[in-house]
Amino acid sequence: MVTVQTPKLPLDQLSPRQLMSLDACTRCGECQKWCPVYTLENKEDVTPRAKMKYLKDILRSQYSGFLGLKLFKPEINPDIFDNFSRRLYDCSxxxxxHFVCPVRIDTVELWENIREAMFVSRLGPxxxxRTYCETLKQYGNPYKKEQSARTDWIEKGLAKGTLLARPEFIQVNLAPVLLFLGCTASFDEKINLVSQHxxxxxxxxxxxxxxxxPDEFCCYGKLRRIGDPEFQSxxxxNLEKLNTLGxxxxxxxxxxxYKTIKQDYSKIGRQNFKVYHLAEYIDILLAEGKISLNVPIPGKITYHDPCLLGRHNGIYEAPRRVLRAIPQLELVEMERNRQYSRCCGVGGGLKMANHDLQEAASVYRIREAEATGAGYLTxxxxxxYSGLAGGAEKNGSPIKLYHFAELVSKAMGIKSDL
Structure with a gap:
């Protein structure tokens, strides 16, 4: 009979504080009530508290001293380890x-560090x-496109007359503000009008x-979320290049x-610049009187808080102030909003790990938007936007989806072909 050995999970990526947090979890179940994945699957093993217990038992079984004696040692077989590994990535x-945890365990940082340990040990994902990560590193974007294609939206916009002016390619001390568009807004043809807006x-x-x-490369945030250690280098x-621009x-x-550059990069080195999301920057421009939103958009609209902008960075009110400034547009909130906003499912590498689960999360969020009676979602x-658009299509939703920048452009009276 062949005995299958349970893989050993390295501890290098976990801080003493994170190891202590495994004991801090009281298994109260508050996380279960709010977890968007549990809502969809209704299975205990996907909950944060279950993963905390699995992780604690795995580490005790592998590294305990006295408690590692057979009498006290948890029995962890390969099936339990494999299930933990799979469920670790069934998370956005x-x-x-973290927000609802009574002891405020930093679960996301823990998951990301465990994923890195799994990645290095080839125990996951x-x-x-893993193929997604290799593509991202090879091309500098997840779309397998040449870097020169990052500016295709410029020629399209100029040809259609929907782009006011050709943006300058930034050089050292050319301009005080850098517009960092990101891969999705640059390459995805269904979304890259966001760049024009x-x-x-x-x-x-x-x-x-x-x-x-063409010199803009991916922020590589997905590498950090999935656990690829090459994110650091x-x-x-990227940070060194940005710091040289003046x-x-x-x-x-x-x-x-925004989350990656503002938070993750700051842990790597000093930044010579402030980081703003476009939504909060528009709020500043509006407050300073540099833009006006005078074109009415009659109807009701509901707003989806991105997890990485909201819960991860606390940006809730700036986009809402902008929406309320648009004439004849009424903002109606979904039942879960701001810090309790339900995730659309596309973050954290979930789309690559479990596409069906991600799609189900987007459909669920679309139904919440429909329940408000709003005709628009932004x-x-x-x-x-990409995830919600997929959810709307899957659900046959009549709701009209706007990217925030598109909506602002429309209210400013800027020509658009949307």
Missing amino acids: CCNQC APDS AANILSYAGIPFGILG LARA INTLVTACAGC TPCPTC
């Missing part, structure tokens, strides 16, 4: 469990997720800005890029 890292808004406001164009290279402000239209993240 939405950060909801699933092949599709963002550039038009800054141009209309008279902001001296530039873009990196690639992010450091900019004082970086504006990005993507919540994922979000300021291209990735969330």
Whole structure:
């Protein structure tokens, strides 16, 4: 009879505080009530508290001293380990469990560090997720496109007359503001008009800005979420380049890029610039009188808080102030909003790990939007927009989806072909 050995999980990626957090979990079940994946699957093993217990038992079985004696040692067979490994990636890292946890365990950072340990040991993730990481590193974007294609949206916009002016390719000390568009807004043909809208808004406001164009590489945030340790070196290279540009402000239209550059990059090195999401930057421009939203958009609209902008960064009110400033547009909230906003499912590498689960999460969120009676749904993240658009199509939803920048452009009276 062949005995199958349970893989050993390395501890290198876990801090003493994170190891202690495994004991801090009281298994109260508050996370279960709010977990978007549990809502869809109704299985205990996907909950944060279950993963905390599995992880604690796995580590005790492998590393305990006295408690590792057979009398006290948890029995962890390969099937239990494999299930933990799979469920670790059935998570969008939405950060909801951290917000409702009575002892505020930083679950997302724990999951990301465990994923890195799994990645290094080749115990995870699933092949599709690992292939995604390799594609991202090879091409500098997840779309397998040449870097020169990052600016295709410029020629299209100029040809259609929907782009006010050709953005400058930024050079050292050329402009104080960098518009960092991100991969989805640059390459996804269903969404890349977001790039035009963002550039038009800054141009209309008279902001001296530039873009990196073909020199803009992915922020590589997905590598961090999935656990690829090469995130550190690639992010450091990006940060060093950004620090040489002489900019004082970086504006990005993507919540994922915002979280990665503002939070993750700051752990790698010092930033010579402030980081803003486009939604909060528009709020500033509006408050300073540099833009006006005078074109009415009659109807009701509901707003989806991106997890990486909301729970991860606390940006809730700025986009809402902008929406309320648009004439004849009534903002109606979904039942779960702000820090309790339900994740659309596209974050944290879930789309690569379990596409069906991600799609189900998007459909669920679309149904919540429909329940408000709103005719419009908006979000300021291209990735969330993509997921919600898929959910709306899958659900046959009549709701009209706007990216936040598109909506602002429309209210400013800027020509658009949307």
